[in-house]
Amino acid sequence: QSALTQPPSVSGSPGQSVTISCTGTSSDIGSYNRVSWYQQTPGTAPKLIIYEVSNRPSGVPDRFSGSKSGNTASLTISGLQPEDEADYHCSSYTSSSTMFGGGTKLTVL
């Protein structure tokens, strides 16, 4: 099984919106509404920010939103803030296992 495909990096200025894509196949993202997103800053464990495509855990700002179309899931961060600079990882369920993407580094300019 290959990893889900994410762009290596994206960037944006404070206040702007950025979208990070996560492309899979009809066997994973395309078949299940079980996509998660994690935020990770250097030297720390990942933090869950989106589950089941578009749901936010308690405490996650509503600036973070998730969606899915076909085999591609997306994470949108609106009103970028400096503290959003981090690595973002997508994850999907697939036939009794879980897959991650390669991760995307978000730089806030």
Place this chain on the structure above:
Amino acid sequence: QVQLVQSGAEVKKPGASVKVSCKASGFTFTDYYMHWVRQAPGQGLEWMGIINPSSGSTGYAQKFQGRVTMTRDTSTSTVYMELSSLRSEDTAVYYCARVRTRFTDMDLDYWGQGTLVTVSS
């Protein structure tokens, strides 16, 4: 409060095995699936497998089948991940993580602090 505390860093030679522990507290251990995820230096996250602490049943990523074993000890609320036949490419930080609710088997909302395993001759 929920805590997952992992064992300390390890240095192993190629061909050896490593066993990482993850002690849980602050919740009913047998109610939540646990996962193991690793991250090589500068790389993304890689899913290794899942264990049901109640039954002990496991599911492993195809890549690690035959090399990984996940177990649990309900008396100490600890899950273990053992990886054998280590090679340099196994150098990574290994994380245990708990699922978000009792009713799901993914969505990892609590993570251990990570355990660095270095494989070097």
